[in-house]
Amino acid sequence: MAILPIVTVPDPLLKKVSKPVDKVDDKLRKFMDNMLETMYDAPGIGLAAVQVGKLLRILVIDIAPDDEDPNPQYFINPEITWTSEDLATYNEGCLSIPEQYADIERPAECKVTYLDYNGDAQEIHATELLATCIQHEMDHLNGVVFIDYLSKIKRSMYVRKVKKFIKDGAEEKKE
Ligand code: NI
Numbered sequence: 001m002a003i004l005p006i007v008t009v010p011d012p013l014l015k016k017v018s019k020p021v022d023k024v025d026d027k028l029r030k031f032m033d034n035m036l037e038t039m040y041d042a043p044g045i046g047l048a049a050v051q052v053g054k055l056l057r058i059l060v061i062d063i064a065p066d067d068e069d070p071n072p073q074y075f076i077n078p079e080i081t082w083t084s085e086d087l088a089t090y091n092e093g094c095l096s097i098p099e100q101y102a103d104i105e106r107p108a109e110c111k112v113t114y115l116d117y118n119g120d121a122q123e124i125h126a127t128e129l130l131a132t133c134i135q136h137e138m139d140h141l142n143g144v145v146f147i148d149y150l151s152k153i154k155r156s157m158y159v160r161k162v163k164k165f166i167k168d169g170a171e172e173k174k175e
Pocket of ligand 1: 096
C-alpha cells in the first residue's frame with residue numbers, strides 16, 4: 001500500500017466533477033486500498049478520490065471511534081436517493097482544507113445506493129455522523145467543498161489559512 005499526496009484548496013482540481021467508475025477490478029481495489037491508507041495516515045474519517053488526484057466517483061469512509069476496530073466502507077458511484085427533512089449540524093473538517101473547521105447544516109439522514117469493494121450493488125440508510133460524512137464526501141465528487149457553504153469572505157480567509165499552513169509545513173521540513 002502507499003500513501004498518496006492529498007490535494008488541498010485552492011487547487012482547481014477540487015472544483016471538477018468526477019466521472020463514474022465503469023469497472024470494479026483489482027487495479028481499482030488497489031487504488032482504494034491506497035486511498036484508505038492515505039486517509040488513516042492523515043488521519044481522517046472520509047476521503048474522495050479527487051482528493052488524491054483521481055476524478056473518479058469513489059469514497060472511502062471509516063467513522064469507527066479510535067478505541068474500536070477499524071470499519072472501512074467503500075462507496076463506488078454513490079447516489080443519494082433520499083434525504084430527510086430533518087437537518088443536523090456538524091463541525092466539519094476536510095483533509096483538503098487542513099486544520100480548518102466550520103459548522104455545516106445538512107439533512108440528518110440519507111439513503112445511498114452504491115457499489116461496494118467487490119463491485120456488488122448496495123443500499124444503506126445512513127444517520128448521524130455517517131450521513132453527514134457521506135454527504136460531505138459526495139460533494140467532493142461534484143466539485144464542492146464545505147467552505148463553499150460559507151460566505152465569500154470566510155471562504156477566502158480559510159483558503160489563506162490553508163496556504164499558510166502548507167507553507168509553514170514545507171518550511172519546517174526544510175529546516
Ligand atoms: Ni472533504
